[in-house]
Amino acid sequence: MSYFHRREWLRAGVVSLGSFVVGGPLPKDVIAGTRRGIFDAHLHIPSDNGENFQWSLVTRNMPEFVAYLDKCGVRRGVISSSWSNKAQTPEDYRNGNREVAKYADRYQGRFRGSCVITPFRIEEALREIERCHTEYGFIWLGEFCNYMTGYKYDTPEWRQVMELATRLNLVVQIHTNTQEMRYLAEAFPDTTIVFPHLGSSRDDIFARIEIIAKHRNAHIDLSGSGIERVGILERAVKEIGADRVLYGSDFTINEPSSVIARVRNAFLTPADREKILYRNVERLLSGAGKASK
Ligand SMILES: [Zn+2]
Secondary structure, three states, X not given: OOHHHHHHHHHHHHHHHHOOOOOOOOOHHHHHHOOOOXXXXXXXXXXXXXXXXXXXXXXXXXXXXXXXXXXXXXXXXXXXEHHHHOOOOHHHHHXXXXXXXXHHHHXXXXXXXXXXXXXXXXXXXXXXXXXHHHHHOOOEEEEEEHHHHOOOOOOHHHHHHHHHHHHHXXXXXXXXXXXXXXXXXXXXXXXXXXXXXXXXXXXXXXXXXXXXXXXXXXXXXXXXXXXXXXOHHHHHHHHHOHHXXXXXXXXXOOOHHHHHHHHHHOOOOHHHHXXXXXXXXXXXXXXXXXXXX
């Protein structure tokens, strides 16, 4: 353990003392009271191996990560590990998924775990998805980010991932460009897919909203670029409908509270805001992982 790591552990200890007040697991009576709490569909935890998507670190470990979510008013979320996203070997993503299971368990009531794999050694990847589902109870896959380790979605291997997800009735969250989004939404109409990010340019955003609107299996989460453009959220809800638009932040990369502010200030009904901030993700989670289709 390096000096840096020792310092991290000391810091974690100090913060966890404070987590009796903020950043801790939610006690049962509090869970009941947070049923209307904001549910973030897109969170990347800081990994125990030091991997963290944040460019300039301010939330270095789980207690600090959770305390920041508290500050932003995010009470619940789907978590995945950056260790898994950057995996060079199956062992890396297995380690990442194990730490997600550990934290989902430790912070019971706050987080639902999500499994991430890379498709290079496909048999091992499929086994890991099954294992995350049966042993750890995960019903969400992703966020998959093919650009991080350089794989494609229009391959026989990726088809196997999607088919397994469909058979197990898992939600699949996939980072895509617009072309990949169109392909996946069309090729896997029976798979529940969450596509993060509204998009960057005006044409890109409009095209992505149109694709989601056309495919009943597709959902958008509001993280990343696009949401900061006033009027885009209203357009997404008008074209797609409020049931398939989800609050997601992409924290630890992006700021959770700015997306919440846009949803709260948007020209939407209170019922639509509730759907976006927590009801839609609750519905996806409660319907997932049960019977195979
Ligand atoms: Zn992300």
